[in-house]
Every structure is written in structure tokens, then in C-alpha cells.
Amino acid sequence: xxxxxxxxxxxxxxxxxxxxxxxxxxxxxxxxxxxxxxxxxxxxxxxxxxxxxxxxxxxxxxxxxxxxxxxxxxxxxxxxxxxxxxxxxxxxxxxxxxxxxxxxxxxxxxxxxxxxxxxxxxxxxxxxxxxxxxxxxxxxxxxxxxxxxxxxxxxxxxxxxxxxxxxxxxxxxxxxxxxxxxxxxxxxxxxxxxxxxxxxxxxxxxxxxxxxxxxxxxxxxxxxxxxxxxxxxxxxxxxxxxxxxx
Numbered sequence: 480x481x482x483x484x485x486x487x488x489x490x491x492x493x494x495x496x497x498x499x500x501x502x503x504x505x506x507x508x509x510x511x512x513x514x515x516x517x518x519x520x521x522x523x524x525x526x527x528x529x530x531x532x533x534x535x536x537x538x539x540x541x542x543x544x545x546x547x548x549x550x551x552x553x554x555x556x557x558x559x560x561x562x563x564x565x566x567x568x569x570x571x572x573x574x575x576x577x578x579x580x581x582x583x584x585x586x587x588x589x590x591x592x593x594x595x596x597x598x599x600x601x602x603x604x605x606x607x608x609x610x611x612x613x614x615x616x617x618x619x620x621x622x623x624x625x626x627x628x629x630x631x632x633x634x635x636x637x638x639x640x641x642x643x644x645x646x647x648x649x650x651x652x653x654x655x656x657x658x659x660x661x662x663x664x665x666x667x668x669x670x671x672x673x674x675x676x677x678x679x680x681x682x683x684x685x686x687x688x689x690x691x692x693x694x695x696x697x698x699x700x701x702x703x704x705x706x707x708x709x710x711x712x713x714x715x716x717x718x719x720x721x722x723x724x725x
Contacts, residue, residue, distance in 0.1 A: 489724055502591055505597060509542050511530070531575060540704075624670070627707045630711075666718060
């Protein structure tokens, strides 16, 4: 891949530095999908992608991988093909599975330089953030892309500095982290905008992981626009690149 336009911003030496970096992205929806593509185009040399889900018709309004022609296909497999088409030299680990604590040993046998958390399931999100914090793995997490309309309200902050406490999801994440003794040291992409909820839709999901673990959880379906999740994903990828180049 020709990274010459990137090099005009940060130089050849930094471009080579990114080629030697490993970033793991968890969740390939509207936020994580945009983030991982930007990371590939920035020149990250090694990516690990993790997502269990398939493309549904309701994804098409915002997810970069979602098209009518791929409904029902695994998001991770689709992104694997797409990312390798962007950069033929990319080292890629593709995991089509639901993230749980049982996967930690396999996933982190090679410690990544950075983790992007775009998971929207509470237990998995907390497990991942706690693991990264306890093992000194830099991580950026997404909070506040669902039920929002205005992408200009997004910002990047340490979890101790999150301003908007009106978001139930964000409040729950912060509460669960606090219970585990974590109140700072994790970077988040958040929104100052209060969530807009016109209808609450929830479904019970039953998932069996590849190692046979059965997971049941209640999935809350948020409203989502074509632009807020994408901008949140770009914020996350920007933050990763900024930190890796420092």
C-alpha cells in the first residue's frame, strides 16, 4: 500500500514505526468497523479483529461493511477480506467469536500495543477493560455513540473526566469499573449530548462461543445515525495513532 500521503503528515520514520505496531479491535459495528479501517489505512502492520456477529439489514444505515449483498455473512470475515485488500502486507488475526474471559489467554498470548474497545455488551466490555488495565495494555473505549444525533458533541477524555452522566450505559460502565477499583487510567470517546430515546427495544440473545461457553444476555437496541458512530470510530483510531507515534 502507498502510505505517501500519511508520510507527508508524520514522516517516513513514523510510518515505519506504525508498520511494527499491533492493535486489537473488539467489536466491528458502526464504531469499531470505522476505527479498524482507519487503522489499516494509517499503516498499522498487525491487526487483531474480534466480532461474533453477522450483518443484518438494520446495520446498513451506518456500518461501513454492511451492504444488501452481504446480509447474513460474518462481519469479521468480511473485514478480514476488506482490510487485506487495503493492505496486502497486513498481518491479520481474525476471530469470529464472542469475547469472554475464557478467550484472554488465546487473544493476548501476543500482547498488543493498543486495544480498541467498541463492544456494546456490558459484561464483555467490563471484562476487556479490566484485563487491559490490570495488564498495562493501553486501551481506548467507546461510550456514547448510540442514541445520539450530533457528532460535534463527541470528545476524548479519561474516564474520571467524563462530563455527561445522563447516559445509562456510560453510568453503568463507570459503576462496574469503580466496583473493581478502576476510576481513571482508561481513555474514552464520549458524547456531551443527552441520549435521545423514542422507543426502547430489547431482545434476549443466546450465544455459544467456539469453546462451548453458553452466554445469555439482554441486548438493548439503540437508535443510531450514519455519522455519530463513524466519527466516534475515527476519534478512536486518531487517539491510537497519536499515542503510538508519541
